[in-house]
Amino acid sequence: MSIAHPFDPIVFKNTSVLILGSFPSIKSIENGFYYAHPQNQFWKILNQLTNYPINNRDQKIWLLKELKIGLWDMIQSCKRESSLDSSLEDELLNDIPAFLERYESIKKIAFTGRKSQALFETHFGYIDIKKVYLPSPSPAYVKMSIEEKIKIYKEELDL
Numbered sequence: 001m002s003i004a005h006p007f008d009p010i011v012f013k014n015t016s017v018l019i020l021g022s023f024p025s026i027k028s029i030e031n032g033f034y035y036a037h038p039q040n041q042f043w044k045i046l047n048q049l050t051n052y053p054i055n056n057r058d059q060k061i062w063l064l065k066e067l068k069i070g071l072w073d074m075i076q077s078c079k080r081e082s083s084l085d086s087s088l089e090d091e092l093l094n095d096i097p098a099f100l101e102r103y104e105s106i107k108k109i110a111f112t113g114r115k116s117q118a119l120f121e122t123h124f125g126y127i128d129i130k131k132v133y134l135p136s137p138s139p140a141y142v143k144m145s146i147e148e149k150i151k152i153y154k155e156e157l158d159l
Helices: 026-031 042-050 057-067 096-102 114-124 146-156
Strands: 017-021 069-073 075-080 088-093 108-111 130-133
Touching (some): 017 114, 042 146, 057 069, 096 114, 108 114, 114 130
Parallel strands (some): 017 069, 108 130
Antiparallel strands (some): 075 088
């Protein structure tokens, strides 16, 4: 059975960087927000870079607004057996080109995983926009320490 993406994109009229993941993890869906698995490092990384509080959803949205960062995912709906991107099947993609047309302030896309990057390049690689790769903040991605991830996020997001 296909699962529809449960969250609206988080975007503001002055968003300059759109961070694209693949699809929310099962825990994120259960917890009702992007990167909401308790072990996911995404919010910890942004907190380390900015010292802004991230204790609740409103603080996280405020932080994104301050940083001019938007959040969304490549996949609109899919089948999923586990939280691993490798378990995603029958993906229906979001209309990224129309989204970028609507939010012309977005000048850079940052991918939080190879799956989202590969889907974008395969289907929308023709779009002329700066693209960067951020190491996955997933607890399953252990090839890199959080300190190494923080350094790359800082460089690629200009924080």
